[in-house]
Every structure is written in C-alpha cells, then in structure tokens.
Amino acid sequence: MQIYKVGGAVRDRLLGKPVTDIDWVVVGATAEEMLAQGFRPVGADFPVFLHPKSGEEYALARTERKSGRGYGGFTFHASPEVTLEEDLIRRDLTINAMAEDDQQNLTDPYHGQRDLDDRILRHVSPAFAEDPLRVLRVARFAARYAELGFKVAPETLELMRELSESGELEALTAERSWKEISRALMENQPQVFIQVLRDCGALKVLMPEVDALFGVPQPEAHHPEIDSGIHTLSVLEQAALHQQPLTVRWACLLHDLGKGLTPEEEWPRHIAHEHKGLKLIKAVNERFKAPKDCQELALLVGQYHTHGHRALELKASTLLELLQSFDVYRRPQRFEEFIVACEMDARGRKGLEQRSYPQADYLRGAASAARGVAVQPLLEKGFQGPELGEALKRERLKALKAYKESASS
Structure with a gap:
C-alpha cells in the first residue's frame, strides 16, 4: 500500500x-x-x-x-x-x-x-471532454488564478467549446451547476469565470439571458463602456474588489438582464428594463435553484436599482414604498445589500470606478429615519390592526419628509 x-x-x-x-x-x-x-x-x-x-x-x-x-x-x-x-x-x-x-x-x-510555471490551464487527456462539469470547473480555476496570470490553453478552450455545443451541459443538475457557479462568483476575479464561459460558448447554453447582454449598447453619457455585457462584468469585478457576499454578487450579475430584451430600434435607451428583466431573473434563479436569499435580492435589485441611483431625487412617498418593498424594519441587512449592489453598479462603469456614491448614505439615513418611528405611542392612542398599519405609514412618511428637508438644507 x-x-x-x-x-x-x-x-x-x-x-x-x-x-x-x-x-x-x-x-x-x-x-x-x-x-x-x-x-x-x-x-x-x-x-x-x-x-x-x-x-x-x-x-x-x-x-x-x-x-x-x-x-x-x-x-x-x-x-x-x-x-x-x-x-x-x-x-x-x-x-x-x-x-x-x-x-x-x-x-x-x-x-x-511546467504548466504551473507557464501559467497555463491545460487538460490532462482527451477524456476531459467526457465530463461537462469540467467546463465550469476550468472557468472557475481561471477566475481563481487570473491574478497570477493563468490562461486557459487554446486546445482546452476548444474542447470546452465542443462540450458546450454537444448538448452535454444540459445534463448537468441544478445543484452541481450552482455549486460551481457560487464558488466561482466568490473568487477574486469572478468576471473572468463569466468571460471564459462566454469564450467557449457555455454562457449561451447555461445563462442565455446574460450572454444576450453582450453587444447591446447603452447611452455613453451614463455608460462610457457602452456594452451592457462589459458593464455586467465590471459590476461583478467591483463586487469582488469590495469583498461583497454571494447574494450581492449574484444580484450584480443579473441586475440588467432586461436590457437584453430591448428592441434594436430603441437602442441605446432601455425603457422599463428593470420591470422587463424580472421574468428573466426569475428564470435564471429557478434554473440553478439559487438559495432563497440570492433569489430575493436579485429580483429586488433588478427591479429597484435605478431607484437607488435616483435616491436623492425620490419623493418621500416613493422612498417609503421602496423601504416597504424591502421589509426594511424586519430585514435591515437585505436593504444594506441592495444599497451596496447599487453602488457596485454605479462603480462598474469605465473610468468611474472611484467616484463617490452619496446615494448610499442617503438611503441608509432614510431607512434609519423610518425605523425610528415608535409603535408604542400609536398603540397608546388606540390604533389596532389595519388602522395601526396606516397610522405607522403616516408617521414614517412624516419622518421621511423631515429627513429629506434636513438632508437638503
């Protein structure tokens, strides 16, 4: 032995x-x-x-x-x-x-x-092409070791391309796929994982909704990088640089899926892409059986990320609706993850990676103001049931109006 x-x-x-x-x-x-x-x-x-x-x-x-x-x-x-x-x-x-x-x-x-020294990810034998999970594994290793200069060998990428075209990827279970995807997203350079999948044609099979973003332009004034796919990779890169958790990284990957549905004649504008993208985000969530917290945050970020960017302009009533949508009173952490996902989105733009994002602290302050409304005085006034809920909303709205005034003065 x-x-x-x-x-x-x-x-x-x-x-x-x-x-x-x-x-x-x-x-x-x-x-x-x-x-x-x-x-x-x-x-x-x-x-x-x-x-x-x-x-x-x-x-x-x-x-x-x-x-x-x-x-x-x-x-x-x-x-x-x-x-x-x-x-x-x-x-x-x-x-x-x-x-x-x-x-x-x-x-x-x-x-x-020798391949370690040459920084090459190379398959051992032709039997590599018998296991579709290896496409995801190699892309994950590319993300892990990108900072050391590792690249996928051209002949290995070609085998990955053959696997992607063979229909074998469809045989992967949601659980096995998610295990690799979630691990890859938590690497130091998760955008490399997505790029390698795209290079070998696997992204088109596994996540056609993400693949569809590449080549779709956005207004250059807001997005100097122009391409929606490149923007998504940059947002993911920022999430990793700022050491965000898996929930945020998953939301960053899926936040703009609606832009892939915009008719070409409407380019580079993407009217209501937030709402249009929800069915696509839901489909990707279900395909990989993502954990519930990842699913929920991805949908909320997809729907409300432009609210985050326009936070300083939102009316107090709209702010209140936003906070209610996140159940910010019982689940403050989820709203915090939304805020940082919005910040990663803002930073994931060419040349704007270092710019400040005052919306983040403004939203935190709004949440704090709304949470600061005490329930006890309303109970003492005799409010109960639905009436208590309405009274709470009125008081929170009043608090948000006061917060807006103090923030703008």
Missing part, C-alpha cells in the same frame, strides 16, 4: 498558496484492507474512506469509463492493480494531476509543474 497527497493540495503548495483541503490516493490496497485499518467508507459510487483520526478523505486509485450523459455518467474501477499514473490521467487539468509522497517527492507524469 502506498499513499499519496494529490490534486489541489500539491498544486497550491507549489504555488506558495495556503493548503486547506487535502485529498489522498491509496495505491495497491483493497477496500477490505482499508476497513481493517479503521478507515470509514463514505463513497457510494467508488471507494472513498475517512481517516480514523484526521477525518480526511482517502480514495482508492481508480480508473473511469464514460457510460452515460452528464457529470454522473461514469463507471469506476478500483483495484490494487490501478497505478498512480492511471489514477491521475482521469483528472481535469495537468496542474491538478500531480501527487507527492510523504517525503514531498513529486510524481508529475502530465507536466503539471
């Missing part, structure tokens, strides 16, 4: 990055031998075991053969005869197909270290 550290742990050590998760491959062992040493089995499809003390995953060396569509369409074979090289060749990228023993002696049959 020989045990090797494999995959990401080896890659990140060689890159000088912190190693978090460690995967191990066991060569020359049977499942029975693993069980005899106290390992606990966890793999339903192939033999994976948890170490009795560390809890880390140890997998028997295995080969795989394509047997159906999609990510799960594989038959696995594990036996003591499977070599380390045979196990490594089934992996996605050369930089993930390296192993080292307990003395840190490197086994690198597919030149992963």
Whole structure:
C-alpha cells in the first residue's frame, strides 16, 4: 500500500498558496484492507474512506469509463492493480494531476509543474471532454488564478467549446451547476469565470439571458463602456474588489438582464428594463435553484436599482414604498445589500470606478429615519390592526419628509 497527497493540495503548495483541503490516493490496497485499518467508507459510487483520526478523505486509485450523459455518467474501477499514473490521467487539468509522497517527492507524469510555471490551464487527456462539469470547473480555476496570470490553453478552450455545443451541459443538475457557479462568483476575479464561459460558448447554453447582454449598447453619457455585457462584468469585478457576499454578487450579475430584451430600434435607451428583466431573473434563479436569499435580492435589485441611483431625487412617498418593498424594519441587512449592489453598479462603469456614491448614505439615513418611528405611542392612542398599519405609514412618511428637508438644507 502506498499513499499519496494529490490534486489541489500539491498544486497550491507549489504555488506558495495556503493548503486547506487535502485529498489522498491509496495505491495497491483493497477496500477490505482499508476497513481493517479503521478507515470509514463514505463513497457510494467508488471507494472513498475517512481517516480514523484526521477525518480526511482517502480514495482508492481508480480508473473511469464514460457510460452515460452528464457529470454522473461514469463507471469506476478500483483495484490494487490501478497505478498512480492511471489514477491521475482521469483528472481535469495537468496542474491538478500531480501527487507527492510523504517525503514531498513529486510524481508529475502530465507536466503539471511546467504548466504551473507557464501559467497555463491545460487538460490532462482527451477524456476531459467526457465530463461537462469540467467546463465550469476550468472557468472557475481561471477566475481563481487570473491574478497570477493563468490562461486557459487554446486546445482546452476548444474542447470546452465542443462540450458546450454537444448538448452535454444540459445534463448537468441544478445543484452541481450552482455549486460551481457560487464558488466561482466568490473568487477574486469572478468576471473572468463569466468571460471564459462566454469564450467557449457555455454562457449561451447555461445563462442565455446574460450572454444576450453582450453587444447591446447603452447611452455613453451614463455608460462610457457602452456594452451592457462589459458593464455586467465590471459590476461583478467591483463586487469582488469590495469583498461583497454571494447574494450581492449574484444580484450584480443579473441586475440588467432586461436590457437584453430591448428592441434594436430603441437602442441605446432601455425603457422599463428593470420591470422587463424580472421574468428573466426569475428564470435564471429557478434554473440553478439559487438559495432563497440570492433569489430575493436579485429580483429586488433588478427591479429597484435605478431607484437607488435616483435616491436623492425620490419623493418621500416613493422612498417609503421602496423601504416597504424591502421589509426594511424586519430585514435591515437585505436593504444594506441592495444599497451596496447599487453602488457596485454605479462603480462598474469605465473610468468611474472611484467616484463617490452619496446615494448610499442617503438611503441608509432614510431607512434609519423610518425605523425610528415608535409603535408604542400609536398603540397608546388606540390604533389596532389595519388602522395601526396606516397610522405607522403616516408617521414614517412624516419622518421621511423631515429627513429629506434636513438632508437638503
């Protein structure tokens, strides 16, 4: 029995990055031998075991053969005869197909270290094209390592393009897709993930609503970058630069989908794109079964982001409606995420990345003014039920009018 550290742990050590998760491959062992040493089995499809003390995953060396569509369409074979090289060749990228023993002696049959040095994301073998999930994984690695100068090898991008055109991407489950998308959006340069998907034709399959934004112009006075797709990438880039949470990044990606529906004869204006985009945002949310908080914020940002930009001009009654829409009294955090999504939208414009966004503090102040209205005095006056709700609205409106006056003086 020989045990090797494999995959990401080896890659990140060689890159000088912190190693978090460690995967191990066991060569020359049977499942029975693993069980005899106290390992606990966890793999339903192939033999994976948890170490009795560390809890880390140890997998028997295995080969795989394509047997159906999609990510799960594989038959696995594990036996003591499977070599380390045979196990490594089934992996996605050369930089993930390296192993080292307990003395840190490197086994690198597919030149992963050379590709690390050359900053190349390259597939290990033609079997790469058998697994559609790898399109998303490679795009995610491109986003993770973009700051180090990594690029996808042209021949790998071509295989990704073939996969995108084959219909295999449609076989991916919503859960698997969302896992990759959500992880990619939380990388340092998530816009690279979207760009790589677009470069290989996968964006058109997975998120046609986002793909449709590219080539759609906007008024240059407000959007020096002009192209709606480029703007979306820039907004996502700003969200990452400002270390926003997943909810905000997801909303940033989807906020302008309605612009893809504007007839060409109306370009570069996009009248009512906020309302038109809601059905598209809803469709993307449902396609990937995004978590509820991501779904809700994306819809609210899509509908109200132009309200955010015009906050200083809004009437007190419109401000009140906006706050009510967000249930700002019980869910203040959601309104805060809306505000920062609007700010990322404003900054995601060519040459305007550093400009101030006074709307943010103004909206925070408005929310604070409305939340400051006490319920108890109204209860003491005898208001109950619907009448109490109306009285609260009147008092909040009064507070917002006073806030507007003080803010403008």
